[in-house]
Amino acid sequence: MAAPLTAxxxxxxxxxxxxxxxxxxxxxxLGVSLLALVVFAGxxxxxxxxxxxxxRLRDIEVFGVPAAVGLVVVPPYVLLVALGWLYERRANGLDxxxxxxxxxxxx
Amino acid sequence: MxxxxxxxxxxxxxxxxxxxxxxxxxxxxxxxxxxxxxVSPWWNATAISGEYxxxxxxxxxxxxxxxxxxxxxxxxxxxAGGYLALLLFVAAPLRRYGSYTIADFVEARLADSRLRLLxxxxxxxxxxxxxxxxLKGAGLTLGEVTGAPYWVGVVVVAAIVALNVALGGMRGxxxxxxxxxxxxxFAIALPAFLLVAHLGGLPGRxxxxxxxxxxxxxxxxxxxxxxxxxxxxxxxxxxxxxRAQGTARAGEAVQLPRxxxxxxxxxxxxxxxxxxxxxxEDWARPxxxxxRASPLFVYSLLLATFLGTMGLxxxxxxxxxxxxxxxxxxxxxxxxxxxxxxxxxxGVYGALGRVLVPELYVTGQTDLVxxxxxxxxxxxxxxxxxxxxxxxxxxxxxxxxxxxxxxxxAGTTSFDLWGHLRRHQGERPAPGRLAPFRIAAVLSMTLPxxxxxxxxxxxxxxxxxxxxxxxxxxFCPMLLLGIWWTRLTARATAIGMIAGAVTATGAxxxxxxxxxxxNDTVLAQPAVFSVPIAFATMIVxxxxxxxxxxxxxxxxxLHAPEGLGIxxxxxxxx
Numbered sequence: 001m002a003a004p005l006t007a008x009x010x011x012x013x014x015x016x017x018x019x020x021x022x023x024x025x026x027x028x029x030l031g032v033s034l035l036a037l038v039v040f041a042g043x044x045x046x047x048x049x050x051x052x053x054x055x056r057l058r059d060i061e062v063f064g065v066p067a068a069v070g071l072v073v074v075p076p077y078v079l080l081v082a083l084g085w086l087y088e089r090r091a092n093g094l095d096x097x098x099x100x101x102x103x104x105x106x107x
Numbered sequence: 108m109x110x111x112x113x114x115x116x117x118x119x120x121x122x123x124x125x126x127x128x129x130x131x132x133x134x135x136x137x138x139x140x141x142x143x144x145x146v147s148p149w150w151n152a153t154a155i156s157g158e159y160x161x162x163x164x165x166x167x168x169x170x171x172x173x174x175x176x177x178x179x180x181x182x183x184x185x186x187a188g189g190y191l192a193l194l195l196f197v198a199a200p201l202r203r204y205g206s207y208t209i210a211d212f213v214e215a216r217l218a219d220s221r222l223r224l225l226x227x228x229x230x231x232x233x234x235x236x237x238x239x240x241x242l243k244g245a246g247l248t249l250g251e252v253t254g255a256p257y258w259v260g261v262v263v264v265a266a267i268v269a270l271n272v273a274l275g276g277m278r279g280x281x282x283x284x285x286x287x288x289x290x291x292x293f294a295i296a297l298p299a300f301l302l303v304a305h306l307g308g309l310p311g312r313x314x315x316x317x318x319x320x321x322x323x324x325x326x327x328x329x330x331x332x333x334x335x336x337x338x339x340x341x342x343x344x345x346x347x348x349x350r351a352q353g354t355a356r357a358g359e360a361v362q363l364p365r366x367x368x369x370x371x372x373x374x375x376x377x378x379x380x381x382x383x384x385x386x387x388e389d390w391a392r393p394x395x396x397x398x399r400a401s402p403l404f405v406y407s408l409l410l411a412t413f414l415g416t417m418g419l420x421x422x423x424x425x426x427x428x429x430x431x432x433x434x435x436x437x438x439x440x441x442x443x444x445x446x447x448x449x450x451x452x453x454g455v456y457g458a459l460g461r462v463l464v465p466e467l468y469v470t471g472q473t474d475l476v477x478x479x480x481x482x483x484x485x486x487x488x489x490x491x492x493x494x495x496x497x498x499x500x501x502x503x504x505x506x507x508x509x510x511x512x513x514x515x516x517a518g519t520t521s522f523d524l525w526g527h528l529r530r531h532q533g534e535r536p537a538p539g540r541l542a543p544f545r546i547a548a549v550l551s552m553t554l555p556x557x558x559x560x561x562x563x564x565x566x567x568x569x570x571x572x573x574x575x576x577x578x579x580x581x582f583c584p585m586l587l588l589g590i591w592w593t594r595l596t597a598r599a600t601a602i603g604m605i606a607g608a609v610t611a612t613g614a615x616x617x618x619x620x621x622x623x624x625x626n627d628t629v630l631a632q633p634a635v636f637s638v639p640i641a642f643a644t645m646i647v648x649x650x651x652x653x654x655x656x657x658x659x660x661x662x663x664x665l666h667a668p669e670g671l672g673i674x675x676x677x678x679x680x681x
Contacts, residue, residue: 011663011671019659026666030591033195040191044184048405052394064308066316069177072393073454076184077447080191084440087195092433095668102671 008102025098029091036087044076110491111252114499118290122283122506123271146281146428152441154281155425157288159186159442160449161237161508162244165291165501167568168450170474172457173467174382174566176390178400179457182568183450185409185575187443189416192583194439197417199432200590200665207427208515209420209582210523216589216661219597220527227523229581229608230420234516235555236574237419240567241505241512242559244474248501251478261559268506269552272513273545281428287507292449294500295477298493299455302484311462317387321465323370330368330466337362338377338469341384346370368469379471390461404632408572411634415575418582420519421511431669456480474567477501513548520547572632573615580607580637584645590665592649593658599648607641 010018050071051057057068065073146154164186171179206212209230214223242261249260303309313319320341332348340355347353349366355377370376378384383398394400416422429435460467460476463483467473478501481493521543562570581604588595614633621630629635655661 008671011667022659022663022667025668026591026662029666036191036195040188044188044409045406048181048394048402051392052396052402058388058392066391068393069180069391069454072177072180072184073451077187077443077450080187080443081440081447084191084194084443088436088440091199091436095433099668099670 006102011102021098021101025094028094032087032090032094036083040079040083043079047071047076110495111498114495115248115252115502118499118503119267119506121290122287122503148429148434148437148441150281150285151425151428151434151438152445153288154284154428155422155438155442156445156449157284157286157291158421158425158507158511159446160288160291160504161571162241162501162505163568163571164449164453165295165504166244166247166474166477167240167566167571168453169456169460169477171566171568172454173460173476174471174473175399176385177393177454178395178405179568180393180454181405181408182412182572183453185412186416187446187450188409188413189575190439190442190446192413193417193422193426194436194443196587197423197590198426198429198435198439201423201586202426202429202435203432203667203669204661204665206423208424208518209418209586210519212589213585213600217595217597217600217655222597222601223523224527225601225604226582226585227519227527229577229604230519230523231516231551232608232612233418233574233578233581234420234512234519234551235558236577237571238509238512238516238552238555239558239562240570241509242556243562243565243570244501244505244567245509246559246563247472247474248478248498248505251475252498257563258560261556264505264509265552265556265559268509268513269549272510272517273548284507284511287503288445290503291500292445294496294503295449295452295456298481298497299452301489301493302459302481303455305485305489306459309458309462313387314390314462315387315458316391319387320375320384321461321468323372323374323376323465325372327372328370328374328376328466330370330469332363332365332368332470335362335364336470337380339380339384340375340377342375344370344374344377346374376465376468378468382468382471384468403629403635407629407632407635410638411572411576411579411632413579414583414634414638415577415579417586418578419574420515421508424515425511433669453477459484471564513551516551517544517548520551569631573611576611576615576632576634576637577608579634580611580641583638584641588642588645588649592646593662594649594654595645596649596652596655598652599645602648603641603645606644607637610637610640 007017007021011021012018051068057071058066060067062070164183168179168183171182201212204212204215206215210223210226213226214220242265245264246257246260249255249263250257309315311319314321337360339358339360341357343355343357345352345354347369348363353361355361361377375384389395392400394402394405398404426435426438429438456477459480460473464476464479467476467479477497478494481497482490484490485493525543525547584603584607585600589600611633614630614637618628618630
């Protein structure tokens, strides 16, 4: 019988084990993406309703602009960049963790 | 005016110049990856943003805002947000997979060459839809700058872009697009700052935020009507058209002949068909109970733009210039920042225009607001200089987007459609042959140009949001399911894309036929139902069929991180 394959070889040769490792990585990556999506959809999706329901936002002025308008003009872009940045770190982190997992197994 | 012509010429010559200089490196479809290793994420992100910021961003947002109110400000959020969807689900896997275009991806992933053909047709449809508003912007801008008729601008810019693309200029050249980004940001931000500072804040606050309608100034208002128009007077008004006197009751629609309409000082400005006269407090409401500001309409628009960006034909190609998956992610995050900076400014012009150039309500051509505001806000040299700056920015906007689109369309026509036909006849395709590409470039420009001439009265942003809705209902489900779901089948992809395309197009056509009434309903913004239909169709039909053989290899190519020494057949050609 041949020597047992290293994890790296399992993935490279697309064995059942290799497939399993990769499926785990894919699921984890999808999880991070979906989490970011839920946060974004939750915050941005709530904004139209908040503006519609909270009457006071039209009366409060920030730098001469009603808060209801100000909330649409600036914060969504800050949210986009912040979420994008956090996601990038997390996704790259998962990739490196996967690489390390395979390297640890190296004889 | 002369200043504006000089500025427009300078920006165009600059872009063509950098493009011509880059032509020597850029000859065939493989250009993008020739440069890829040398392009840093910052350059790349700037180039992507430069190509993306179109006439809709530069002229359309402010125009729509002036016309309908602050609810238009959701549009740029969706435009930028589309890159978050791209980042989360598409950027890194697609780069790793090594597909160059959407058609490449769909054929490789689902092993079906007929799907490639279908995808190519959808690319042409979306790209054509998207090209029309760019040309429309060109016609408007050139008309403003030189006084030439609308069709002259459309034809001239269509010809310049087609010629330039056909001759190989501007083809995926990162530096041209990056240059265009900075031109656009500078051209939208600087005048916004200076004009607001010059005016000492927002003028006419009662019409912007309070109980007032937009009104003629202290010296009255003269509006040139280039053709007979029906306008609605929100208040009882006495007016003069050429030599004839006239009166209108409040809420009366009056058919006016061609000529100069003269309104007395302080008269409420009448509005063209399709526009509702709004008081400031209603206009300044980003969300309201009904119409274009209703939550359903807003969500539908956000959904279309959020999911549609990834399906625009000229966007994904650019991601190919990233050397690997992490670089694709890094680039996308930067794009989010760069777009965010730009989108802080268009809103300023819509607000200033409502007060300073209310005559656009009469003609309905609010897409001109960005170009008209500087001289209205600051009569004299200051305003003239700033008008030149925005005109140059607008030119950069539709030149860059139109070029990017045309490259994609011509590539699709010459390689996917024409090439497919030739291969069927038993000829070997010759990649990099330029003659079919050149012919395709000219042909791909002809139809959109003709459409642009016919749709003069449609808003730029409305046209663009159709392209997004279509992309979101076809390529978005295909990409998301193809990248993340192992069970997707070729047949399901085809049926789903057709279902999405038919639903979205059908709704848009229905809205067009129904006229102005339907403009404010979700028929005009169908993503909220067409996207779920496309997704559901693909999923259900896939579950009935058998999964594609060897799907694990594809998943590995899409998701395995770099540096494992895995060379998939798909990744090696990168």
